[in-house]
Amino acid sequence: MPNYTVTVATGNQWFAGTDDYIYITLVGTEQCSERTLLDKPLYNDFERGAVDSYDLKVDEDLGDIVLVKIEKKKYWVLDDWYCRYITVKTPSGDYVEFPCFRWLVDDKEVVLRDGRAHLPQDDKTSLLKQHRQKELDSRRKTYRWREWQPGFPMSIDANRHKDLPRDIQFDSEKGVDFVLNYTKAIENLFVNQFMHMFQSSWSDFSDFERIFLRIKNTISEYVMQHWKEDFMFGYQFLNGCNPVIIEKCTKLPEKFPVTHEMVSVSLERDMTLEQEIEAGNIYIVDYEMLEGINANSTDPCTLQYLAAPICLLYKNDQNKILPIAIQLGQTPGEDTPIFLPTDSQYDWLLAKIWVRSADFQHHQTVTHLLRTHLITEMFGIAMYRQLPAVHPVYKLLIPHIRFTIAINTKAREQLICECGIFDKANATGGGGHVQMVQKAMKSLTFRSLCFPDMIKARGMENKDELPTYFYRDDGYRVWEATKSFVSDVVHIYYTSDERLQGDEEIQAFIKDVCSFGMQDFDHCEFPKSLNSREELIEYLTVIVFTASAQHAAVNFGQLYLGMYPDEHFIEKPVKAAMEKFRKQLAEISRSIKMRNEGKKLPYYNLSPDKIPNSVAV
Numbered sequence: 001m002p003n004y005t006v007t008v009a010t011g012n013q014w015f016a017g018t019d020d021y022i023y024i025t026l027v028g029t030e031q032c033s034e035r036t037l038l039d040k041p042l043y044n045d046f047e048r049g050a051v052d053s054y055d056l057k058v059d060e061d062l063g064d065i066v067l068v069k070i071e072k073k074k075y076w077v078l079d080d081w082y083c084r085y086i087t088v089k090t091p092s093g094d095y096v097e098f099p100c101f102r103w104l105v106d107d108k109e110v111v112l113r114d115g116r117a118h119l120p121q122d123d124k125t126s127l128l129k130q131h132r133q134k135e136l137d138s139r140r141k142t143y144r145w146r147e148w149q150p151g152f153p154m155s156i157d158a159n160r161h162k163d164l165p166r167d168i169q170f171d172s173e174k175g176v177d178f179v180l181n182y183t184k185a186i187e188n189l190f191v192n193q194f195m196h197m198f199q200s201s202w203s204d205f206s207d208f209e210r211i212f213l214r215i216k217n218t219i220s221e222y223v224m225q226h227w228k229e230d231f232m233f234g235y236q237f238l239n240g241c242n243p244v245i246i247e248k249c250t251k252l253p254e255k256f257p258v259t260h261e262m263v264s265v266s267l268e269r270d271m272t273l274e275q276e277i278e279a280g281n282i283y284i285v286d287y288e289m290l291e292g293i294n295a296n297s298t299d300p301c302t303l304q305y306l307a308a309p310i311c312l313l314y315k316n317d318q319n320k321i322l323p324i325a326i327q328l329g330q331t332p333g334e335d336t337p338i339f340l341p342t343d344s345q346y347d348w349l350l351a352k353i354w355v356r357s358a359d360f361q362h363h364q365t366v367t368h369l370l371r372t373h374l375i376t377e378m379f380g381i382a383m384y385r386q387l388p389a390v391h392p393v394y395k396l397l398i399p400h401i402r403f404t405i406a407i408n409t410k411a412r413e414q415l416i417c418e419c420g421i422f423d424k425a426n427a428t429g430g431g432g433h434v435q436m437v438q439k440a441m442k443s444l445t446f447r448s449l450c451f452p453d454m455i456k457a458r459g460m461e462n463k464d465e466l467p468t469y470f471y472r473d474d475g476y477r478v479w480e481a482t483k484s485f486v487s488d489v490v491h492i493y494y495t496s497d498e499r500l501q502g503d504e505e506i507q508a509f510i511k512d513v514c515s516f517g518m519q520d521f522d523h524c525e526f527p528k529s530l531n532s533r534e535e536l537i538e539y540l541t542v543i544v545f546t547a548s549a550q551h552a553a554v555n556f557g558q559l560y561l562g563m564y565p566d567e568h569f570i571e572k573p574v575k576a577a578m579e580k581f582r583k584q585l586a587e588i589s590r591s592i593k594m595r596n597e598g599k600k601l602p603y604y605n606l607s608p609d610k611i612p613n614s615v616a617v
Contacts, residue, residue, distance in 0.1 A: 245286075510527055
């Protein structure tokens with residue numbers, strides 16, 4: 001009588017275990033096993049982190065095991081169960097792996113394919129084709145598109161985090177982690193003692209410094225000592241939290257009538273302003289995006305204000321970027337003067353503060369929220385709707401989508417909703433942040449998400465011209481390492497462009513992103529189909545890079561890039577590609593660490609050991 005050994009691994013997260021009944025059925029090419037209860041008498045199996053094995057005896061050989069069906073039935077009170085994977089040892093001694101990485105809730109069953117990735121055209125039997133289609137049909141009912149606000153990228157159809165499918169909700173530890181981190185932040189900032197400072201006007205710059213008395217690290221202390229200085233102001237455009245706005249100035253816009261006479265005292269070389277522009281030494285930052293955005297008003301007596309400034313910057317002989325002219329509006333005139341470093345100390349400082357305020361609004365709403373969070377969610381929803389778990393691109397992308405839909409749903413529930421935190425605390429609250437996203441969407445294109453294209457479009461690609469632009473340099477290296485890894489994986493499964501063209505699922509995924517996620521906006525230039533492997537490689541690199549490195553550059557890290565705790569791939573060539581990727585990333589981390597040694601302002605945001613896999617916070 002043939003004997004099969006079934007091993008079941010329960011997740012390590014909180015509440016992953018279950019006391020419910022677990023049944024299994026093995027589906028082979030010859031026949032199926034009987035539905036069997038997995039139970040060890042006098043042993044509490046399916047506990048958190050447990051790996052339990054069971055012997056299944058069958059009357060005849062089942063053939064090759066192609067599917068495993070797991071069922072969970074109520075024992076006392078229904079509780080969720082997280083299954084990591086199942087392995088089946090056949091009578092011949094072979095092991096077949098069935099990745100799961102899913103929650104089984106209520107009286108639910110799941111049917112698993114073996115861990116090898118397959119393109120849809122590779123499935124020849126009706127059984128496997130039906131399993132594939134059934135999974136997608138179920139997912140499309142569960143993961144539905146919804147327009148949260150007009151003109152936004154489409155998001156998940158769920159009002160609250162608890163309405164999401166269990167598989168994409170935060171784990172319990174993640175929820176607790178939020179509370180602990182918030183408490184720690186409050187403690188570090190000593191906000192309780194100074195809360196009144198946020199509810200009234202400040203009388204002195206020292207009020208600002210007092211908030212950060214308890215933050216002790218080299219960078220913060222250095223910034224606090226030098227934040228008023230021009231070199232620090234300019235440095236933040238290169239390596240601060242919003243390093244994607246500055247661009248080379250090739251011609252002064254008519255709306256910003258700066259003359260040589262105005263700035264000549266700030267120019268170190270024996271050149272006119274026009275000559276400095278021609279030599280590539282002038283840069284510009286334009287917050288036109290904020291023009292016409294309504295400022296917040298928390299009550300009739302508390303009005304807030306927004307500016308849409310333009311700032312001209314100069315690269316001096318020491319390769320430092322310094323501000324040389326600031327206009328706080330888009331229309332020049334008597335009411336919109338041009339501020340200069342030769343103005344009084346506080347006039348110039350306040351002009352820079354207004355620019356920094358505008359930069360904050362742009363960073364939070366456009367660079368961070370729209371171009372990492374919302375865009376990654378859009379890719380994620382399309383992935384769930386169009387790619388089954390057996391598809392290699394699903395396996396590639398799933399680690400980089402982890403928790404993104406959950407954090408965005410939390411944001412829509414608590415942060416950017418009406419009367420949310422944005423409305424209570426931000427100058428763009430009360431609807432201004434919604435206007436900004438709507439406006440920014442009109443210029444968001446697929447090419448603007450490609451890191452090299454984005455750098456080149458702003459004229460910032462030449463390292464010799466601007467050697468201290470670490471965001472660019474580190475970003476290039478991480479982009480190329482990511483692209484190399486994606487290329488390795490793509491070429492394992494797509495041996496020709498024709499294989500890609502014949503993949504109905506990947507083409508449906510690409511179309512879903514453009515036609516539904518981006519609502520088929522004419523200007524977005526997202527592709528509706530892909531014809532070559534090179535196009536697919538770039539497309540997938542955009543997704544992985546946006547969700548990991550780009551988000552890290554404008555936020556901060558958790559799980560490090562290249563670390564995949566859930567092993568969705570089982571093939572040796574892919575595992576080899578992962579190991580190669582990790583080594584490349586480790587080398588980049590080492591070189592960044594060496595570069596930063598001795599620097600008063602080290603730049604670590606794009607060091608791979610600090611880059612999270614996904615937009616998860």
